[in-house]
Amino acid sequence: xxxxxxxxxxxxxxxxxxxxxxxxxxxxxxxxxxxxISLSYLEQLFARLRRAQLVRSVRGPGGGYLLAITPxxxxxxxxxxxxxxxxxxxxCQGLSDCxxxxxxxxxxxxxxxxxxxxGFLDGISLGELVERQEVRRVAARQRQELDANTIATSAP
Numbered sequence: 001x002x003x004x005x006x007x008x009x010x011x012x013x014x015x016x017x018x019x020x021x022x023x024x025x026x027x028x029x030x031x032x033x034x035x036x037i038s039l040s041y042l043e044q045l046f047a048r049l050r051r052a053q054l055v056r057s058v059r060g061p062g063g064g065y066l067l068a069i070t071p072x073x074x075x076x077x078x079x080x081x082x083x084x085x086x087x088x089x090x091x092c093q094g095l096s097d098c099x100x101x102x103x104x105x106x107x108x109x110x111x112x113x114x115x116x117x118x119g120f121l122d123g124i125s126l127g128e129l130v131e132r133q134e135v136r137r138v139a140a141r142q143r144q145e146l147d148a149n150t151i152a153t154s155a156p
Contacts, residue, residue, distance in 0.1 A: 007087075010085070014074065017067055076122075
């Protein structure tokens with residue numbers, strides 16, 4: 001399977017945005033700190049997410065990013081697609097040329113697996129993930145850690 005860091009980070013960042021966006025625009029710096037993703041990498045991902053109309057930017061003081069649509073309308077598969085990722089379990093990227101231009105014995109098996117994974121990820125929305133207790137617990141811990149770091153760095 002070929003889900004790379006790009007797809008994983010995009011989903012993580014979008015989930016962070018869904019969790020915190022009700023407070024207003026979220027800066028990429030905050031997402032970067034909470035999720036331990038480099039700011040420059042987030043900037044690249046959010047350029048793609050903005051082009052896919054999944055997020056919108058707010059300029060100026062207090063600016064940042066907001067989801068462009070409700071979390072319930074954003075499937076995990078849609079986020080992965082927006083950053084040009086795939087969930088392909090075949091070695092041939094589904095082209096059927098796995099064995100010197102021909103289909104290999106297990107090609108159809110891996111195609112079916114790719115289809116199942118795609119369906120699974122398409123069936124899960126950010127809204128559903130936000131409601132999960134384990135996601136909320138992790139988000140609360142990350143907020144506390146970010147707040148503690150902010151206090152520690154601003155103390156005289």
